[in-house]
Structure formats: structure tokens, C-alpha cells
Amino acid sequence: MPAPPLSLLWVVPALPLLGFVVNSTLALTRPTAKGAVSIVGVGTLVLAFAAAAIAVAQLARFHAAAPLVFRYWEWIPAGDLQVAFALQFDPLAAVMILVVTGVGALIHVFSVGYMHEDPGYARYFAYLNLFVFFMLILVLGASFPVMFVGWEGVGLCSYLLIGFWFNEQINADAGKKAFIVNRIGDFGFLVAMFLIFTRFGSLDFETVFAKAPAALIPGGAAVTAITLFLFLGCTGKSAQIPLYTWLPDAMQGPTPVSALIHAATMVTAGVYLVARCGVLFALSPLGSAVVAGIGALTALFAATIALKQWDIKRVLAYSTVSQLGYMFVGVGTGAYAAGMFHLVTHAFFKALLFLGSGSVIHAIHQAYHATHTHEDAQDMRNMGGLARYMPWTAALMWIATLAIAGIPPFAGFFSKDEILGAAFAEAAVRPLWYAFWGMGLAAALLTAFYMTRLMLYTFHGPNRTGEREREHLHEAPPVMTGPLVVLGVLTVLGGALNVPELFGGTAFLERWLEPVTSLAHRLQPAVEVANAREWALVAGAVLVAALGIVGAFRFLKPEALVPARLAPPETGLARLLWKKWYVDELYDAIIVRPVMWLSREVLWKIVDARIVDGLLVNGTAAASRAVGWLGSRLQTGEVGVYVVLFVIGVWAVLRAAVR
Amino acid sequence: MLLGPSLAVSAVLFALGVAGVLLRRNAIVIFMCVELMLNAVNLTFVALAQQLGVAGQIFVFFVMAVAAAEAGVGLAIMLAIYRHRHTVNLQNINLLKG
Amino acid sequence: MDGTLIIFWAFAGLAVVSALSCITRRSPVASALWLVVTLFSLAALFVLLDAQFIAVLQVLVYAGAIMVLFLFVIMLLNLGRPGPTDLKGPAGLGVGVLLAGLLLVQLLGLRQAAPPPGLALVPGAVARAAAEQGMVPAVARPLFGAYLVPFEITSILLLAAIVGAVVLAKRKL
Numbered sequence: 056m057p058a059p060p061l062s063l064l065w066v067v068p069a070l071p072l073l074g075f076v077v078n079s080t081l082a083l084t085r086p087t088a089k090g091a092v093s094i095v096g097v098g099t100l101v102l103a104f105a106a107a108a109i110a111v112a113q114l115a116r117f118h119a120a121a122p123l124v125f126r127y128w129e130w131i132p133a134g135d136l137q138v139a140f141a142l143q144f145d146p147l148a149a150v151m152i153l154v155v156t157g158v159g160a161l162i163h164v165f166s167v168g169y170m171h172e173d174p175g176y177a178r179y180f181a182y183l184n185l186f187v188f189f190m191l192i193l194v195l196g197a198s199f200p201v202m203f204v205g206w207e208g209v210g211l212c213s214y215l216l217i218g219f220w221f222n223e224q225i226n227a228d229a230g231k232k233a234f235i236v237n238r239i240g241d242f243g244f245l246v247a248m249f250l251i252f253t254r255f256g257s258l259d260f261e262t263v264f265a266k267a268p269a270a271l272i273p274g275g276a277a278v279t280a281i282t283l284f285l286f287l288g289c290t291g292k293s294a295q296i297p298l299y300t301w302l303p304d305a306m307q308g309p310t311p312v313s314a315l316i317h318a319a320t321m322v323t324a325g326v327y328l329v330a331r332c333g334v335l336f337a338l339s340p341l342g343s344a345v346v347a348g349i350g351a352l353t354a355l356f357a358a359t360i361a362l363k364q365w366d367i368k369r370v371l372a373y374s375t376v377s378q379l380g381y382m383f384v385g386v387g388t389g390a391y392a393a394g395m396f397h398l399v400t401h402a403f404f405k406a407l408l409f410l411g412s413g414s415v416i417h418a419i420h421q422a423y424h425a426t427h428t429h430e431d432a433q434d435m436r437n438m439g440g441l442a443r444y445m446p447w448t449a450a451l452m453w454i455a456t457l458a459i460a461g462i463p464p465f466a467g468f469f470s471k472d473e474i475l476g477a478a479f480a481e482a483a484v485r486p487l488w489y490a491f492w493g494m495g496l497a498a499a500l501l502t503a504f505y506m507t508r509l510m511l512y513t514f515h516g517p518n519r520t521g522e523r524e525r526e527h528l529h530e531a532p533p534v535m536t537g538p539l540v541v542l543g544v545l546t547v548l549g550g551a552l553n554v555p556e557l558f559g560g561t562a563f564l565e566r567w568l569e570p571v572t573s574l575a576h577r578l579q580p581a582v583e584v585a586n587a588r589e590w591a592l593v594a595g596a597v598l599v600a601a602l603g604i605v606g607a608f609r610f611l612k613p614e615a616l617v618p619a620r621l622a623p624p625e626t627g628l629a630r631l632l633w634k635k636w637y638v639d640e641l642y643d644a645i646i647v648r649p650v651m652w653l654s655r656e657v658l659w660k661i662v663d664a665r666i667v668d669g670l671l672v673n674g675t676a677a678a679s680r681a682v683g684w685l686g687s688r689l690q691t692g693e694v695g696v697y698v699v700l701f702v703i704g705v706w707a708v709l710r711a712a713v714r
Numbered sequence: 715m716l717l718g719p720s721l722a723v724s725a726v727l728f729a730l731g732v733a734g735v736l737l738r739r740n741a742i743v744i745f746m747c748v749e750l751m752l753n754a755v756n757l758t759f760v761a762l763a764q765q766l767g768v769a770g771q772i773f774v775f776f777v778m779a780v781a782a783a784e785a786g787v788g789l790a791i792m793l794a795i796y797r798h799r800h801t802v803n804l805q806n807i808n809l810l811k812g
Numbered sequence: 813m814d815g816t817l818i819i820f821w822a823f824a825g826l827a828v829v830s831a832l833s834c835i836t837r838r839s840p841v842a843s844a845l846w847l848v849v850t851l852f853s854l855a856a857l858f859v860l861l862d863a864q865f866i867a868v869l870q871v872l873v874y875a876g877a878i879m880v881l882f883l884f885v886i887m888l889l890n891l892g893r894p895g896p897t898d899l900k901g902p903a904g905l906g907v908g909v910l911l912a913g914l915l916l917v918q919l920l921g922l923r924q925a926a927p928p929p930g931l932a933l934v935p936g937a938v939a940r941a942a943a944e945q946g947m948v949p950a951v952a953r954p955l956f957g958a959y960l961v962p963f964e965i966t967s968i969l970l971l972a973a974i975v976g977a978v979v980l981a982k983r984k985l
Contacts, residue, residue, distance in 0.1 A: 692811030694804050695904070698735055702911050709918050716820060716861060721923050723824045723857070727831050727850075729916035734835030736908030737899055742886060743835075743843050749878065750831055750847065753854055756870075760863045767937050771866050771951055772959050778873050779966045783973030785878045789885045790980035796889050797983075 061113050062125050064142050067106045067152060068191035074099030074184035082177035089176050096180035097163045100187060104156035111149040119145070120570050124197045124261060131200070138258055143197035147571040150395060150564070151194035151327055154402050158319045159187050161538035165410050166311040168534035169417055179219060179309070186212035190320050194327060198259040199248050202328075206244065206292065209321045210237045216316065217308040229307040236301040240291015247284035250277065264334045268578060273338045282335050282342030285328060286349070293325030294376050295353045295383060300639055302376055306368040310413030313368060318375050318409050319402035326379065326398050329386040333575035336387070343387045343579070344487060347478070350383025351491035351498075356636075358501035362508070363625065363632035366433045367412045370509050374459065375405060377498055381474055384491055389579045390477035391572045392565040396553045397474055399564075400466035403549050404455040407542035411452040414531035414539070415441060415513060422524035430521075434619040435509065440518035444528040447536050449514040451543040456510050458546045460503035461600040466549030471499065472596050473555060479592055480582040496599055503603025508611055516613025557589050720761035727754035741792055741802040745785075752781050820860055827853040836899075841892045844882050851875040862938045865951045 077095045081088050117123070122145035131138040163183065170179050189212060193205025211234075218230025248258060254270060254277055255263050271278040289295065294302040294317075305317050316322070329336060329346060336343045354377045361373035378401050385394025418441070419432040430437055442449035458465035461472065475495050482488035518525060530536065554560020584592075616622075625633045634640075689700065731754060734747030756774045763770025796802055827850050834846035851874050858867035886892055899905065941950040955963060 692808050694807065695736075695739070695900070699907060699911065702732055702736065702915065706911065706915050706918055709915075709922070713918075713922060716816070718923060719820065719824065720857070720861065722920065723827065725916060725919035725922075726828055728919060729912045730828070730831045730835060732915055733908055733912035736911060737905060738835065739900060740840055740891070742882065742889075742891065743840050746840075746843055746847050746882060747835055749874075750834065750850065753851065753874070756866075757854060757857060760858050760861050760866060763863065764861050764936075764938050765934060767934070768941060768950055768954055769959075771863050771938070772955055774863070774866050775869065775951070775955065776962060776966060778869060779970065782873060782878055783970050785881055786973050786977040787980065789881060790977040793885060793888070793981045802889065802891065 061110060061117075061123060061144060064110055064125055064144055064195065065127065067103055067110060067156070068142075068188050068195065070099045070103040070106065071184045071187040071191065075181050075188060078177055078181035078184055082175075082181050086174070086177045089171070092177045092180050093167050096184055097160065097167060099184060100156060100160040100163045103187070103191075104153075104160045107149075107152040107156045110144065111153060114144060114146070114149055121145075122148075122197075122261065122571075124259075126197075135256060136252065136258075138198055138200045140201060141197035141259070142195040142201075143260060144195065145571055146567050146569075147327070147330060147395070148194050150399065150568070152191060154323075154399055155187060155190050155194065155320050158402050158406050158542075159190075159315060161541055162311050162315045162319075162406065162410065165314075165413070165535050165538045166309075168532050169311055169413055170309060173309075175219065179216075182212055182215045182219070183312070183315070186216065186316060186321070190324075193324055197261070199251065199263075200258055202331075203241075203244060203248070206288075206324060207241065209316070209324065210234060210241070210292070213237070213305070213316050213321055216312040217305045219308055219312070223307075226307045229301075229304040233301040233305050236298050237291045240288045240298050243284040243287025243291070247281050247288065250281045250284065254281070260331065264332075264574065267334045267338060268574070271335075271338050273578070274340050278335060278339045279341050282332070282339045283345060285332060285335070286342065286346055289325030289328055289346075289383070290349065291325075292328075293322045293379050293383070295325070295349050295380060296356065299353065299357070299376050300642060303369050303372040303635070306366070306372050310368065310409060310416060313372070314406045314409035314413065317372065318405040322375065322379055323382070323398050323402070326382040326386055326394055329383065330391045330395055330571075333386070333389075333391050333572055334578065337389060337575040337579035340485075343389065344485070345387075347384045347387030347488070347491050350380040350385075350387055351478075351494040352380070353377065354380030354384065354498040355494040355501070358498045358505065360632055360635050361505045362501060363629050365435050365619065365622075365633075366431075367415065367435050367438070367509065367513060368409075368433055370435075370505060371405070371408055371412060374408075374502065374506065375401075377502060378405065378459070380498070381471060381495060384478055384495055385474040388474075388477045388481045388488065388491075389575065389581055390474060391575065392553065392562075392568050393470065393473040393477050395568060396564050397467075397470035399552060400458070400470040400546070400549045403542055403545040404458040404465075404467055407451060407455040407539060407546055408459070410535070410539055410542065411448050411455065412513075414445065414448045414535055417531060417535070418445060418528050419520060419524075422520060422527040425527045426521070426523045428521065428524070431619050435512040436616050436619040436622055437520055438513045438518075439516050439520070439613060439616065440514070441528065442514040443518075444525075445514075445530045447530055448539065449510075451536075451539045452514070453510060454543050454546055456506045458549075459506055460604060461499055461596055462604075463597065464547075464550055466546050466552075468597070468600075469550040469553060469555070472593055473553070475499070475596055476584065476589060476592050477581070479588075480584040483584075484582050496596070499596060500599045500603045503600045504607045507604045507607035511607060511611055511613050512616065516616070519616060519618045521618075557586065557593070717761050717765060720757060724754045724757040724761065727751075727757065739804050741795075741804055741807070742789075744804065745788055745792070749781065749785070752777060816860060820857065823853045823856040823860070827857065839892065840886050841883065844879060844886060847882075848875050848879050851879065862942060864942075864947050 074095050078092055081092055081095075085091075114123075122143045124141055124143045126139045126141040128140050129137070130140040163180070166179065166183065170176055173179065186209060189205045189208025191205070193202055193209060196202035196205055214230045214234040217233050218227045221227045221230070251263060252258055255266055257263060267278075287298075291298040302317055302322070306313055308316075336346065357373045357376035357380065361370050361377065364370045364373060378397070382394045382397050382401070385391070385397055415438065416432050419438065423430055423432055454465065458467035461468045463469075475492060478488050478492040478495060482492055520528065531539075551560075551563075553562055553564035555562055624630070631637070689696075728751055731747045731751035734750065735744050738744050738747065756777055759770040759774045759777070763774075792802055795807060799806060801807070830846045830849040830853065834843050834850060837843045837846060851870060855867040855870040855875075858864070858870060900908065938950065944950075945953065
């Protein structure tokens with residue numbers, strides 16, 4: 056069979072879009088047709104993955120040095136601004152579409168089991184398909200505006216899915232919070248787009264990145280401004296300091312959503328953006344330092360918060376924020392391949408962790424449902440010893456935990472180590488990076504610790520769920536454990552994607568991404584490190600990870616825990632960590648309240664009611680009425696008035712004529 | 715020699731006529747003020763005729779003829795109006811008022 | 813010279829005073845009679861301005877026919893008695909006086925205006941013509957000569973006016 060041309064790339068995003076259309080129609084007309092919805096929802100994703108795989112295989116044969124751009128139609132022909140709806144295919148986009156469609160397909164399969172009892176089943180799959188569509192547009196877009204369409208679209212779907220069970224106020228609020236915080240980031244993205252347009256006269260990736268080295272002064276104000284505003288967008292979408300607060304709240308959504316959107320794909324959009332705009336970040340030392348610095352700080356900060364969270368999904372959420380920080384350290388240091396590598400491996404093990412926790416929550420939930428109790432099914436204090444009842448889930452989650460901690464030979468080890476190594480290497484040129492490397496190392500220690508804590512409290516020690524509930528605890532059905540197994544395999548083997556030369560590997564991903572990263576690497580060359588030093592770094596990282604795990608086993612006592620409703624409140628430092636360093640409260644006080652006050656007292660009562668309504672709208676009507684009244688005085692029907700007007704006219708004519 | 719003062723007097727009479735038209739409500743009195751205006755104009759013509767030739771006087775001739783015709787028709791109209799509305803007060807003759 | 817001027821100003825003053833009285837009387841009859849006085853003084857002025865024929869016409873036609881017609885109609889409609897003042901209220905009064913004043917100023921300003929080119933001032937032209945041909949022929953010759961057509965048209969105009977007046981004033985058509 057002859058290979059289809061790559062210009063059919065549009066099929067890849069079109070399939071989930073088709074799924075959305077069909078599923079939303081079903082959701083509106085026949086919401087109980089769960090079989091059809093499942094087939095369409097999962098089927099389109101599987102087909103999309105197949106199409107993506109074929110496309111990537113084709114690309115591999117091409118060996119294209121420049122990205123392939125397929126223009127489909129003129130979207131915005133507005134004088135100087137010419138934006139086409141165009142998709143771009145290059146090695147970077149290839150990696151992303153495989154991750155999105157692959158992990159996405161697995162999560163869709165998992166959702167069939169997880170959401171089976173939910174009345175909004177069809178709506179769920181419609182939204183999920185729509186999300187995949189927008190994510191694909193985001194990563195395949197050939198210009199900033201097209202990417203922004205995807206960027207906004209995934210934000211929308213995130214809102215729709217976080218607030219999926221919108222009948223609960225807390226869920227709706229979480230959705231709103233996600234959307235609004237993201238918006239702040241989007242403002243940064245937009246400003247960056249405006250700056251880019253004024254500089255380059257074009258918004259296409261090809262044009263901008265080709266012209267960038269000539270058009271921008273390295274380290275100059277323009278490129279620094281652009282990169283900083285772009286990164287503001289990234290902090291919003293990828294939940295870094297200061298715009299990360301929405302991600303933990305986003306856990307209100309269904310767990311597969313948390314897995315797909317808030318672990319594997321949407322939140323990685325920021326990392327993708329920095330990698331895509333590598334040329335710009337390479338031209339701005341300050342910009343890349345900010346990226347790496349914020350990434351490192353966030354990695355450490357979020358890890359500290361995760362130490363004291365009791366909700367299993369919250370731990371994973373903060374873990375995601377922390378791991379995203381690592382990715383930003385990677386791409387901020389110029390180690391784009393390392394950052395993307397961690398993105399891919401993180402997608403595997405974080406999705407596995409979330410889906411696993413989903414299985415756990417599902418089981419606990421069913422147990423509570425059977426005994427008609429209303430405890431929190433996500434609180435780890437209500438779990439414990441579940442390895443006995445859910446061996447598969449437990450084993451697979453242990454694999455993921457070892458991976459995220461950075462224990463060889465699992466995937467996370469290679470990717471995290473590469474990032475830390477790149478940071479350490481860069482520090483030889485820019486000493487500031489020592490701080491970033493140090494923070495990353497500390498965060499690695501904490502990561503190992505809190506993940507082990509999660510495993511201990513959930514799967515080991517005595518069970519705290521309750522006497523009667525215990526009978527109902529069982530392993531998840533195969534439709535849910537199947538994807539877990541696949542992800543487990545990927546987590547184990549994923550490291551092979553980019554084994555560095557140090558270990559005798561081929562650094563496949565590094566070489567695969569060369570066409571995309573070469574220009575950036577020319578502008579900001581990577582620093583080489585001696586082999587001996589590299590081995591020392593690797594050893595150090597593994598040692599730190601091991602310390603974390605051992606420390607957790609040593610210091611944590613699952614036996615001392617009590618069920619959530621009986622647990623005493625936290626005090627001191629523990630309380631500070633549990634309360635997330637009171638950041639949400641701080642934001643509320645210094646931003647939310649003043650804005651609400653401003654909106655209500657000034658913008659509504661004064662500007663809207665008095666100025667717009669009173670002066671402009673009613674005032675215009677009143678002025679019109681007044682003019683009309685004046686006009687009516689001219690047409691009274693009384694001869695006397697007419698005579699007066701007549702005489703005025705005569706006088707005026709005389710005056711004019713005699714001039 | 716008399717031209718200047720004549721024109722001044724004419725102007726004053728014309729203004730008085732206009733004032734009368736603007737200030738009075740009785741239609742017939744207003745009409746009389748119009749006649750006053752016409753006479754002021756006649757004075758102007760005659761004064762200028764003294765310097766410029768007899769055409770001015772001939773013009774006055776025609777003005778008088780037209781004034782006569784106009785007076786006749788106008789007063790007939792006022793008679794007709796009075797028959798219908800029993801008033802010649804301009805403020806009451808306001809069928810055009812909407 | 814002086815005498816002419818004195819007589820001129822005397823009659824001019826009379827004309828203005830009687831015009832003023834005309835426009836301010838309460839009784840329409842009184843207004844009409846004052847208007848007659850004005851017309852007479854204007855006739856005197858016409859004589860002083862070498863327009864003797866016109867002066868006579870003024871008395872005969874204007875004062876003698878037109879004003880009589882006015883008085884006939886006033887009497888016919890029984891409006892003779894002095895009624896309540898029909899001057900307009902203060903607002904109307906203000907506007908009227910103001911506009912009349914403005915117009916007066918404008919008109920007086922016209923005296924300063926330059927005459928149109930090609931119109932030469934030839935003092936005493938009419939007096940000389942009258943001296944040569946006699947008073948009436950001085951006016952009659954151009955009237956039946958150069959201005960014959962307007963003359964004839966005026967007669968048609970008068971015919972139309974007669975017909976119109978008769979039709980309008982009939983009780984039943």
C-alpha cells in the first residue's frame with residue numbers, strides 16, 4: 056500500500072474533532088447510548104494514534120532539515136498581518152502528537168471503566184475528544200495564532216472537564232479558577248505575540264525563527280521582553296510560580312481528566328512552547344535564566360507542599376507542578392532534548408500514577424457506596440494496606456514511584472538525571488545555575504520521600520477504610536488495569552528513548568530533535584562536562600533518591616494514622632505546608648479582593664451605572680430629545696413664530712450680502 | 715443732499731414696520747404694518763430716483779399698484795377667515811399646529 | 813437750502829412718530845388713521861424729493877383707496893372698538909424689539925455700502941427732466957415707453973386681484 060502523503064496531516068486532529076461532533080450530538084439526543092459513545096470516543100483516539108504513528112514514520116524517512124508546513128487556507132488576510140491556518144510537522148511536533156494521542160488513547164480506554172456509572176458519560180467523552188483536538192492543534196500549529204487557538208481551546212476544555220460535576224459549587228469554582236488564572240498567562244502570551252509581530256511583521260514560526268538571530272540583539276530589551284511574556288503564558292498553562300494555584304484545585308475533576316490534562320498533556324504545553332521558541336530563549340540569557348530559575352524554585356516549592364497533603368490526588372498534583380519545574384529547568388538551560396525527554400517519561404509515569412490513584416479512588420468509592428457512608432474517598436488516611444486487595448495497581452504504582460524518584464533503570468532516572476546534569480554543566484559558565492541544580496537535587500530528595508509516603512499510606516500498613524467497607528474492596532476491572540499495564544511497560548522501557556552516551560546509549564531523542572534545536576544550540580552552545588564528573592553527578596542523584604525512599608520508610612509510621620474524620624488538625628510547620636504556604640489566601644487578599652471591590656464599587660456602580668448608562672446612553676437620548684424639542688419649536692403652526700424666523704432670515708441675508 | 719437722511723428715515727420706518735409685524739396679534743394691524751414697510755421702500759426708491767433717474771419713480775408706481783391688489787385680496791382672505799373662525803387674532807388661527 | 817432741510821426733518825419726524833403710534837394703538841381704527849397720517853407725511857417727503865406725481869398718487873391711491881378699504885373691512889368685522897391689548901407677551905416683545913433693532917442697525921449700515929459700479933450718481937437728474945418736459949410727462953414717457961410691458965401686466969394683475977377678492981369674500985360660491 057503506497058504511503059499516504061504527509062499533507063494529510065490534518066487527519067490527525069480531525070479524528071478527535073469528529074469524535075467530539077458525534078459524541079456531543081449523542082450527548083444531546085441520546086445520552087444513554089454508552090456503547091456508541093465508547094466506540095466513537097475511544098475509536099477516534101486509537102485511529103488518531105495510528106495516523107500519528109504513520110505520519111511520524113513518514114517523517115523519519117524524509118530526514119527533513121526544515122519543518123514541513125502545510126497551509127490549508129488563509130485565515131486572517133488583514134493587510135500586513137497574514138495568518139494562514141497551517142500545520143507544521145517536524146521532529147518536536149512528532150514527539151508531542153505521539154504522546155498526546157498515545158497516552159490519550161490509553162486514558163480514553165480507562166475512562167470507559169471509570170466513568171461507566173456517570174450520567175454525563177457522553178458529555179465526558181465529547182469534551183475529552185474536543186480536548187485532544189485542541190491539544191493537537193496546539194502542537195501542530197505552524198504559527199503563534201494557530202497555536203494560540205489550541206492554547207485557548209485546551210484551557211476551555213480544562214474548564215469544562217474540571218467543572219464536569221458542576222452541580223457542586225466547589226467543582227464549578229475550581230473550573231473557574233483554572234480558567235481565570237490561565238487567562239492571566241494568556242495575556243502574557245498575547246503581549247508576546249504583539250511584540251513579535253511588531254518586530255518581525257509575521258507570526259509564522261518559520262519566518263520568525265529564521266529571522267530571529269539577525270533581527271534581535273542577543274540579550275537586548277526586545278527579545279528579553281518577548282521571552283518573559285511568553286514565559287508568563289507558560290507559568291499559567293504549565294502551573295509554575297506564580298500561576299500554579301489552579302492545578303491542585305483542578306483535582307476536583309474526574310481522575311482520568313487529571314491524568315490526561317493536568318499531567319500528561321495540557322500542562323506540558325508551556326514546556327513545548329519554550330522548546331518550540333528555543334531560538335528566542337537562546338538569544339536572551341535573562342529570559343532563559345528566568346525560565347530555569349522559576350522552574351527550579353517551583354520544583355522545590357511544590358515538593359515541600361506535597362510532603363504534607365493527605366488527598367492522594369493533591370499529592371500527585373503538586374508532584375506534577377514540581378516535575379514541570381524540572382522540565383522548565385531543562386528547556387531553560389538549553390537542554391531541549393532533556394526537557395522534552397522528561398516530558399515524555401513524565402507523561403508515562405504520571406499518567407500511570409493518576410490512573411492508579413483513580414483505580415484506588417474508584418474502589419474506595421464503590422466500597423463507601425455499598426455501605427452508604429459518606430467519607431472522603433480520596434483521603435489517604437482512609438486508605439492503607441490496599442496492596443492486599445489491589446495487587447496489580449499497587450505493583451504498577453510502585454514502578455511509577457521508582458521512576459519518578461529517579462531510580463535506574465526506570466524512565467524517570469534517565470530524564471531527570473539529564474536535566475540535573477545539564478544544569479550542573481551550565482553552572483560552569485553561569486554560576487547561578489549551581490543554585491538551580493541544588494534546588495533540583497533537594498526537590499529530588501523530597502520527591503522520593505513524598506511519593507514513598509503516598510505508597511506507604513495507601514497500599515501498606517493497616518487498613519483504615521472501615522470494617523464493613525473492606526469486604527467490598529477489589530481490584531479494578533481489566534478495562535482499567537489494561538491501560539495501567541501498558542503505561543507500566545512504557546515507564547520501565549521509556550528510558551531507552553534517550554540513553555546518553557555515558558551509558559553507551561545512542562541518545563536517540565537528542566538526535567531526533569536535532570533539526571529543531573540546532574539553531575538554538577548554535578546560539579547558545581551546551582557546555583560539556585568531563586565523564587568522571589558526569590558519573591559523580593549520576594551517583595549523587597541516585598544516592599539522593601535512595602535517601603528519600605529509605606528516609607520515608609524509616610521515619611513514617613502508617614500505623615499511627617487515623618481515618619480522616621478522626622484526624623487531629625495539623626500544627627506548626629506541618630500546618631504551613633498542609634495549607635500550601637497560605638499562597639491562595641495571600642492571592643485572595645492582595646489580588647482577588649481588591650479587584651472584586653474595584654469591579655463592584657467603581658466599575659459597576661460608577662462607570663457602568665452612572666457614566667455608561669446615565670451619561671452616554673440616557674444622556675444621548677436626553678440630548679436627542681432636547682434637540683428634537685428645539686426643532687419642534689420651529690414648527691408650531693403659529694404664523695407669529697414663522698414671521699420671526701422670516702425676519703431672522705432676512706437679517707442674515709442682508710448681513711451676508713453686504714459684506 | 716437729501717439722499718442720506720431719506721435713506722435713514724426709510725430704514726427707521728421699515729424697522730418700525732417689522733416691529734409692528736412681530737409685536738401685534740391682530741391680523742389686520744399686521745397687514746397695515748406690511749403696508750408701512752412697503753411705503754418705506756417707496757421712500758427709498760424715490761430718494762434714489764432723485765439722483766439716478768426717473769426709473770425709481772416708475773418702480774414706486776408699480777409698487778403701489780401691486781400693494782393695492784395685494785390689499786384687496788388680503789382683506790378678502792381675512793374676511794373669509796373671520797367668517798369661519800370669528801377671530802382675526804393670529805394666535806387663534808393655528809390650524810397648522812400639530 | 814436750510815428751509816428745505818427743516819421742512820424735510822419736520823415731515824420725517826411726523827412720519828416716524830405717526831408710524832410709531834400706528835404700531836402701538838389698541839384700536840385697529842386708530843392704527844389705520846395713524847397710518848394715514850404717515851402716508852400723508854411721506855407724500856410731503858416725496859414732493860421734497862422732486863417726485864410730485866408720485867406724491868399725488870400716494871395720496872390718491874394709497875391713502876385714499878387702500879386705507880379706505882382697510883377701514884371698510886375693520887368696520888365690517890366690527891373690530892373698531894379698542895379691545896384688550898394685542899401686543900404679545902414679554903418674551904415676544906423682547907424678541908420683536910431685538911430683531912427690529914438688529915434689522916435697523918443692518919439697514920442703517922447699508923447706507924455706507926458702495927453703490928454698484930456703473931450706477932453713476934447724477935444729482936438733479938429728475939429735476940432737470942421735469943423742468944424740460946413737465947412733471948407728469950417726465951414720468952409718463954418712460955412708463956408708456958420703456959416700461960410698457962410691466963404696465964400692461966400690472967393691469968392683468970389688478971384684474972386677477974379683483975376676481976380673487978370677489979371669490980374669496982363671497983358667502984356662497
